[in-house]
Amino acid sequence: MGKKTNIQLMVDGRRIDGRLPEQLREIEMKIGEIENADGSARVRFGNTEALVAVYGPRSLFPKFLQESDMAILRVVYSMAPFSVDERKNPAPDRRSIEISKVTKDALSGAVFLEEFPRTVIDVYEYIIQADGSTRVTAINAASLALASAGIPMKDLVAACSVGKIGDVLIVDLCGKEDNYSESDMAVAMMPSKGLITLLQMDGRLTKEEVLQLLKKAEENCKKIYEMQKKALLEKFKVVGED
Amino acid sequence: MGKKTNIQLMVDGRRIDGRLPEQLREIEMKIGEIENADGSARVRFGNTEALVAVYGPRSLFPKFLQESDMAILRVVYSMAPFSVDERKNPAPDRRSIEISKVTKDALSGAVFLEEFPRTVIDVYEYIIQADGSTRVTAINAASLALASAGIPMKDLVAACSVGKIGDVLIVDLCGKEDNYSESDMAVAMMPSKGLITLLQMDGRLTKEEVLQLLKKAEENCKKIYEMQKKALLEKFKVVGED
Amino acid sequence: MGKKTNIQLMVDGRRIDGRLPEQLREIEMKIGEIENADGSARVRFGNTEALVAVYGPRSLFPKFLQESDMAILRVVYSMAPFSVDERKNPAPDRRSIEISKVTKDALSGAVFLEEFPRTVIDVYEYIIQADGSTRVTAINAASLALASAGIPMKDLVAACSVGKIGDVLIVDLCGKEDNYSESDMAVAMMPSKGLITLLQMDGRLTKEEVLQLLKKAEENCKKIYEMQKKALLEKFKVVGED
């Protein structure tokens, strides 16, 4: 982020897509669309949409990869070639590999891995359309897919992005805000106990600003968490703030 | 095929290389030139030439690739870098991978795979020079190589290409005809029972035209089949139609 | 070598870096800097510097790679991206792969591999800075690293480069001499018995010239050998000829 631009990200208190600073985009959560998967979910935040399938717990080969006292959780994040402005080569790039890694860290702490020694749980994330905040959108879907696969979890993981334009804190960054805002942060947490499982921040912020953003993120993760729980209950739900 | 061109593919009833529409090129079939292989054959149709070696049936590792009740047949089609106009990178391209796959389908049905459970039969095809119809030339050689390796087959597989220039049906397409004719078809079959094992067609043909081409292909596969049998008997043979 | 250039490699009996024809560069040999390794050494010849770590003998998997009656020695030669003029892509190139291979041949003959059946000894060479003669510098370090790992050897392997500028024989070629001299030769040997374990030569030399260069190489390998023994004794040493 922080690329130079002539684009005005905030005009008259409204963001580039018309939202108020603390307004989430329209959110859709749908569970169980992939028949072959053990669990699956699709989550859309505005024009950012992630489809996630979970396979497992299942046997892991070759054997030397197994952990004798717990399951391994693997994550692969990938993007549709047509999900971005310039066609993306489908081979994994460095950004996707890093996101897969931090997402694995963000989810592993929420799953009772010790219940399934010697197995693997595979989480496959696929971005259908990308308009900012893809990694957090995918984490929201992954958490639902894990739950719908019947995998025991300490809590759902809810995630959102927060950032700063001038002096204004914003939530749920869209693509242009992702690219041009001064600072941004991706946060995932288990909301019921306020436990942060993913935290990435870029920019130039004072300590106080970091903490303000974190609090804003926590508030919104809690809202998203409520939607996740509803979606799991109903297995179909369109919710939003518009 | 069907690329635009100023090249006249047919003049006064003669094709670009002087042949009549239904004339095969000079055909050479030679068996057993590769000492290290279990079976091998080289087949040349004019300036298209394929060398094929067969290794197997042999053990297959890692074990999870084995089929408990039959052999696996694998095919790798590749081209010499100097076999085409512009030097070809030796790494397999998508075209080669598809040809390998359809050739595997075309040969597997002719081999008594169930006689060799848990093994693999490897068929390696190498195009020395390419002037059209390489996949069918290679299939003719592969069939001979399999037979010369002593692998029991339901029948030899004979193959040829057919196509259409204006209203004229042609057989055994050369490189320029491959590129510029309106429609073309690759056919492999077990001729004694008329069983088609490979069929690929591109172009824009009525149903009736497709069937005409198929009949033409069958006729010529039978001719090639006779040459294959001769070659196997004599282990050395130059035959042709010129 | 032998590239055309306007650079004068020899002026008034002095080489481009001021050395006399048979003068080695300043040599530094340091042992045991890598804590994690079983053995390690760093060797610097002027501005050419190689760091080598040895791991093993250790178990080798998958099992089919094991030799039942001896250890396998593996060598990987690689260069820091910033070790050369134009940034080098860190992926192994053909030159590095060939050097790894001939270095494996050069070292395998000196190690009592038969004492460690079914194991592997891994030798990892890393060029920190490259000013000519990198492969021989790395071999000198590898030999020390093997010895410091406690691996029994018939003799240390000492190595140097020799070449020819006009009628003058030179030793320990720097980068510009590597690129522009008429002929050059890399030699490794077990000096106590005069056994050559690596020999590569490029250029256009008479038989007599080849033999002269070989003798010059042997002389200098013996000098380097003495330094290696000293370094092993003291585990720290700066030696040189300046």
Place this chain on the structure above:
Amino acid sequence: MKNFVEEALAQGKRIDGRDFLSFRKIEIVENVSKKAEGSALVKMGETKVIAGVKMDIGEPFKDSPNEGILIVNAEFSPISSPNIEPGPPDENAIELARIVDRVIRESHSIDLEKLFIEEGKVWTVYVDLTVLDMKGNLVDACVLSSLKALWNAKIPKIEDGKIVREEFSGKLPMVYKPVTVSICKYNNNFLIDPTDVEEELINAKLVVGVRDDDKICAIQKQGWGTFHISEIERCLDLAIEKSKELRRLI
């Protein structure tokens, strides 16, 4: 499961109640990715595939300097099946992409000459397919979603030689609506739109591409099984007939 399906087939039945020459329920969602120039999600029974079209300015091929370029790519997402691992396309995905490519290209469904921009510059049309739920008959579903995405696709606007994303200058110049009908041979019977389990049991399939004017634009035999010419003829008749049902959906 496999035994059950086999028993049904042997009796001329299918376990989902369809007769041999019926498609599963087909549902198409258009414009599923706002960033794509065109996109479509096709559900054919439980099978789900998505196609997206992206366009970029490129150089023409030397032997067709006035024509746009078509590039088709297909991936089996690991989302789609427990048997798919992440990684580059295998031979099956490559074959799939190449069949779709030939159907689009050989049918002349796109007027590639209208994709000429200026000397040395033409539009490159990328069609990217991803299989999301692998439940049989991928080729027909992928051709359908590709054509739907292409027929919806818009051409981005160009200003000062550069693409302005999110603005468009018109629709893609589409001419035909080719579709494929894949016909499986089981004993002496033929059936269409096989499920994944049926495909495991059947080893002879004929993929037939048919254009609006009933011309055959592509054929690909798949599997180890064999066909007599008379059987091919029967398949062509069937394909021509059933193709009309699919074409209506584009």
Place this chain on the structure above:
Amino acid sequence: MKNFVEEALAQGKRIDGRDFLSFRKIEIVENVSKKAEGSALVKMGETKVIAGVKMDIGEPFKDSPNEGILIVNAEFSPISSPNIEPGPPDENAIELARIVDRVIRESHSIDLEKLFIEEGKVWTVYVDLTVLDMKGNLVDACVLSSLKALWNAKIPKIEDGKIVREEFSGKLPMVYKPVTVSICKYNNNFLIDPTDVEEELINAKLVVGVRDDDKICAIQKQGWGTFHISEIERCLDLAIEKSKELRRLI
């Protein structure tokens, strides 16, 4: 070994005698590779990493035509550990490189606009990191060596549009000296500069990048563990405090 370290930590001690908030002995050797435009070897206790800067003339990115380009790459050399095999960077090496990249970039430590050469030509700055001895706290060591190498780096001379190697036109236009402090959470305690064995025992780490003006320029949580906001606050305080010790070394 692992048990021994764990026991010590449980008692608020470290087996090397350090207290929880002390760095190991840090040693920096500059200019270790004469071919590099800048280079530095950092030893942090037994951990050893090397960074080298190479510069080349390149094309600017379309959306920043007046700025130089920064490319950061990291490798775990098989020299560094019995557990590393030769091969392309894995997810850990890639994450490491991307954190270093963001710290350099987001802190605005390089004045990239001064790396403009002429219309369509800018300097590309490559920072290549190699881990030589993998003994814990790689991120802090790699950021430190990168910044040291960058602050020492010289810009090659250009004549007739080509680089003249071994001659230089000046120093790299450096502005800030960001460093990272990686803070591990163990039970309710925090410790810095973990060894490799400590890292195996600890599953929650917060990497914090701090700039000369105490601004936070990057945060990355690592490991499966979790943090409360109040714990993050404590980490930020610690990072700001300890960053000064590291910055003095650049």
Place this chain on the structure above:
Amino acid sequence: MKNFVEEALAQGKRIDGRDFLSFRKIEIVENVSKKAEGSALVKMGETKVIAGVKMDIGEPFKDSPNEGILIVNAEFSPISSPNIEPGPPDENAIELARIVDRVIRESHSIDLEKLFIEEGKVWTVYVDLTVLDMKGNLVDACVLSSLKALWNAKIPKIEDGKIVREEFSGKLPMVYKPVTVSICKYNNNFLIDPTDVEEELINAKLVVGVRDDDKICAIQKQGWGTFHISEIERCLDLAIEKSKELRRLI
């Protein structure tokens, strides 16, 4: 088999009846690929290798702007041996290609300056080698087939800056006919043109490239074995002597 060969060697014999310093029967078929600018199939006993030359217009290297470019590539086809799997060249194939490259290049066998076309444009000469039957002494066979193909190769015609395939403007500007003689040391004996089984038994080989004027243009030791200088001398004598037999075949 291996035992039998070993016993023979110990008695100074070879199981195919040759004496130690004789080549197997060598047969060369020229122009085996009509699409190549030059090509040759070499049979050395049961060993079979094919070399093809392709030419293309390319950019010269910066440090030799007036010279053509030579690129040599070698593949071990899986056709050639039960031990070769399909895939990119391994270290042995790469070493082979690089030895052939050096023999061609260091002998100055091609007058690369005559491959200059115009400012910024030179001919690139690709030599592609494929091993078809791996029965020993690949280096000598590959050098021989490469040189034969190069000496036969024709330069394509250029019209309006583009290559016209199938028309030619002349022969490749060849000057020398270097060959290699690979000499194996077995106990205190030397032998040439080893079979694959002999190579398995022998661990010291010296590849010596010799030019028409008896100058040595390349040496490469292979295998774990060692040589005294006096043994090298003997090998050089042998190589110079036996090289004449091979050179006559080009």
